[in-house]
Amino acid sequence: xxxxxxxSATVRIxxxxxxxxxxxxxxxxxxxxxxxxxxxAFLAQFGRGGKAQFIAETADGDPxxxxxxxxxxxxxxxxxLDLHLDVAHAGTGAGAExxxxxxxxxxxxxDLKKVCYEATSAEFDALGLTGEQAKxxxxxxxxxxxxxxxxxxxxxxxxxVDRDTWERTGITLxxxxxxxxx
Amino acid sequence: xRIFPHLQSRRIRLRPAGARDSIKLYELLxxxxxxxxxxxxxxVSAFGRGVTASFLVETPGGDFLGFCSLxxxxxxxxxxxGGIYMSxxxxxxxVGAExxxxxxxxxxxxxNVRKVYFQTTEASLSAIGGDxxxxxxxxxxxxxxxxxxxxxxxxVFAIYREEWDQxxxxxxERLVRDRPRAPAARxxxx
Numbered sequence: 001x002x003x004x005x006x007x008s009a010t011v012r013i014x015x016x017x018x019x020x021x022x023x024x025x026x027x028x029x030x031x032x033x034x035x036x037x038x039x040x041a042f043l044a045q046f047g048r049g050g051k052a053q054f055i056a057e058t059a060d061g062d063p064x065x066x067x068x069x070x071x072x073x074x075x076x077x078x079x080x081l082d083l084h085l086d087v088a089h090a091g092t093g094a095g096a097e098x099x100x101x102x103x104x105x106x107x108x109x110x111d112l113k114k115v116c117y118e119a120t121s122a123e124f125d126a127l128g129l130t131g132e133q134a135k136x137x138x139x140x141x142x143x144x145x146x147x148x149x150x151x152x153x154x155x156x157x158x159x160x161v162d163r164d165t166w167e168r169t170g171i172t173l174x175x176x177x178x179x180x181x182x
Numbered sequence: 183x184r185i186f187p188h189l190q191s192r193r194i195r196l197r198p199a200g201a202r203d204s205i206k207l208y209e210l211l212x213x214x215x216x217x218x219x220x221x222x223x224x225x226v227s228a229f230g231r232g233v234t235a236s237f238l239v240e241t242p243g244g245d246f247l248g249f250c251s252l253x254x255x256x257x258x259x260x261x262x263x264g265g266i267y268m269s270x271x272x273x274x275x276x277v278g279a280e281x282x283x284x285x286x287x288x289x290x291x292x293x294n295v296r297k298v299y300f301q302t303t304e305a306s307l308s309a310i311g312g313d314x315x316x317x318x319x320x321x322x323x324x325x326x327x328x329x330x331x332x333x334x335x336x337x338v339f340a341i342y343r344e345e346w347d348q349x350x351x352x353x354x355e356r357l358v359r360d361r362p363r364a365p366a367a368r369x370x371x372x
Binding site: 034035073075076077078113114116140141142143144145146147148149153158160162 | 218256258259260261296297299318320321322323324325326327328329333338340
């Protein structure tokens, strides 16, 4: 059984409401990746399109990341995880906990086969996943020079976490509350 | 290198497709069984979203053969994705590959893109023509699509401008050299 955890050892994720749009946009800007739309265009779409979106915060309430589970395909049984991490928290391990919460939430909520996660090497490294956690993210494709950000082109790594791997080893590598892991 | 956005070859022409053509695409996809489709009304209302260019693929005489589109344009990443939708019988004998060549040529001619992506599953992998063998397979997305009662791997290919210039541009010029002298296809009257 998978429980849809909303908190780990040091972070919690909270589903967004309409009024959270400006905070989410601020996190997009602080992630420093891609080219965000204008604020008005972002707010017009915020919370729409059947996405599950969260703001991740520390226990003190400091915003850490904006997280989306988007493009859920019920036939192919997959979803895409977007994780925009404030660069101030890069490499601290907070990103890893948020990624684990996001993947777990997806598998707990929906009958999915895999969760896809696309990132440059810099974004992936910024999560601060441990070696064993990183192995959960299987690289399926490498799109050469796919994204332009921070003044240069970057390869885009397309990863996926499959349900069997998650249920077998992912959950034990997480820092969710012990009493709820069972 | 100068690349002209050709819309017609000896065997086919590309005619700009509009919203009124969307139901024809829906019926084509339904018949091919290669996609999970929404209701026709939802499909029609979403038609054109995220699409940079879409064309009907026709014979020079105007008989319908299929569709192709360029979508997912990234102005920052300088890439776009192409898609071609034709039945096996209509794409046989290299006709599908010919349409693909014109579509990719159009992308490199029209926009400052560095690469053009296209995705396919095993179900239609064999339809890729010899002229597109310069493409690079950049990944296989495991079990990424579901149709016809099973999961299918999605193969992601990319064609780079440098290689297009070097190996494919001449193939397009060869294709269009012997085209009929009829006027180029234009938007059909409303």
